[in-house]
Amino acid sequence: MPPRKPHSRASGRVTLADVAARAGVSAISVSRTLQSPAQVSAALRARIQAAIAELGYVPDHAARSLASARSGTVVVLVPSLGNAVFVETLTAIQAVLQPRGWQMLIGNTRYSPAEEEALLLAWLGHRPDGILLSGLDQTGRTRALLAGSGAPVVHMMEIDATGACCSVGSGQEAAGAAMAGHLLARGYRRIAFIAVQLDPRTRQRREGWRQVMRDAGCYEPARDLESPQPSSVGLGVEMLEQLLAQAPDSDAVFCCNDDLAHGVLFECQRRGIDVPGRLAVAGFNDLPASAWTHPRLTTIAIPRTGIGQEAARLLTELMAGRTPAQRTIDLGFELKARDST
Amino acid sequence: MPPRKPHSRASGRVTLADVAARAGVSAISVSRTLQSPAQVSAALRARIQAAIAELGYVPDHAARSLASARSGTVVVLVPSLGNAVFVETLTAIQAVLQPRGWQMLIGNTRYSPAEEEALLLAWLGHRPDGILLSGLDQTGRTRALLAGSGAPVVHMMEIDATGACCSVGSGQEAAGAAMAGHLLARGYRRIAFIAVQLDPRTRQRREGWRQVMRDAGCYEPARDLESPQPSSVGLGVEMLEQLLAQAPDSDAVFCCNDDLAHGVLFECQRRGIDVPGRLAVAGFNDLPASAWTHPRLTTIAIPRTGIGQEAARLLTELMAGRTPAQRTIDLGFELKARDST
């Protein structure tokens, strides 16, 4: 009977030691060619690269992470993947992080602070080097977890007026106010607002609209609609129905996002309501389709690519241990005045 | 001068040993309460749970993964996050995997086999327990990496007729043929096809359409349009222009996806082209908005939630080391005949 080692737990995979043996060098030299090639002579490096290719070696992330206390990952939590805003933000983040050697761990919170907390707890086990969150409304426990993790955090989409945390985004309230101003400037007075899925950003947009409407003496609660349901084109159809029942003389409707506005637009076509003659329609977010609807939709574009880029850039600064020039970056917004108003 | 330990690399984080010390037990008992609570007596378990809560302990994923040779992660590669099809598939996958303790590592291949290969290489370092891919057209190196990883693989969206690999999806060619059949049945004869971003599934749909059109003696190359650009609503507008220039007498257009069809619909409204009177419009994928456009869009719904569920279920079978009842699952499709045809 052959003497079997009692504690054999080898995984059977190609390891760094295998590569080192093949190249006739020590393990650390292999590690160095991968991590900091400049420290290794060209000759050795070539030999090692050849061995890596021959054996098909793939470095073990867990071992590296454990030994170096750097995971090379960044957690990114967004409220939705069905929304082009967040998808494009993710794309922009990736464009910054990937070339610098970081991988994204993506989590979908579904607009729920509780789910955000659960997701964060799960991803925190990966010891991320940095964390990107959407919005500023975290639960107390989430905040505690973040503090305990030791990883730098950047908040996206909203901006933190207090400067207590790092944030990159747009002023949602100002954007809501801007659209209200635009509609008033075009001569509309009986302007309705449709709010759904009342996340903090929606609330802020509505607050901006309300303020401007009150200041203009045009605010009427009957035109201030809301639904707790998640946003969708179909819900826009429903909400238009509700608006027409509740305040049929409205001459404009500001939808808290473009999906909703599309639904409103489609239902107006179906009912033969002239847009913008009889009813003006405005949205928020400038989805790709909004430039092509009939009529083309007036909406507000927030710089989602810029937000992703800047947030990722800011995070890399923090992860490098540097103190950023500014902790709060307001990237503004753009009102796209098109044919629907 | 205090004697400093020469090799101090402690991360300062709360570790399992800290929890064990606090609870007055050995480290392994803490590990067991987390991994297999049944093996630990209720009294000890309670004491340990309390210590975990007091210290705010979060298990280190890397260390666990290294020691157990199980990472608890599943890599999921999709061609796009801007497409509701894949987002809903991801949601369905998560619904299956999360409760069973797996985390998703999401990668966006942007419809490029080369990017798929690069992403896979990066994620493979995490030693995933399983892999979910979209489509069947992997590069040779991707296939080699998959084989070398030892992790079970399930392909989604398309179905592999040879049965060589596990796959869950719909017959794309049959779906394309079905839509062609539907349009013919409604009396249309001069039916165009608009293809963009020629991934294999688009090609297959087109192949199905071509076959049926040829069999009916209606196939005309002038109505067979294609563009290499990525799909978008705006591209639909452009492609309709091209169609009207190239084959103005077409009486129906089958778009390879709904985004495109929406663009076509909007442009028809703008030009005053009656749909479906003068031109019928059909799409593919049944995006949420398609049920609400004016007119409501005829399209094909593939069971993306079902595909995600079944693929994840199949993968869990394979990861558990079981042999699944069937390696290939065709979930079919549904033709949604609405007002636009």
Next chain:
DNA sequence: TGCCGCTATGTTAGCGCTATCATCCCGTGG
């Protein structure tokens, strides 16, 4: 010539966790 300092490479000792084997304790049956 001998000493210095620098670069290229190697040795050692963990990182935090779990697999494996060892031990302990208690009730049971001969």
Next chain:
DNA sequence: CCACGGGATGATAGCGCTAACATAGCGGCA
């Protein structure tokens, strides 16, 4: 009364990698 079995708990030794320190080898300068 003691060997025995089985459930609960513990000790030990890695998993694959890198930080920290060690060393070899070489050129330059006094």
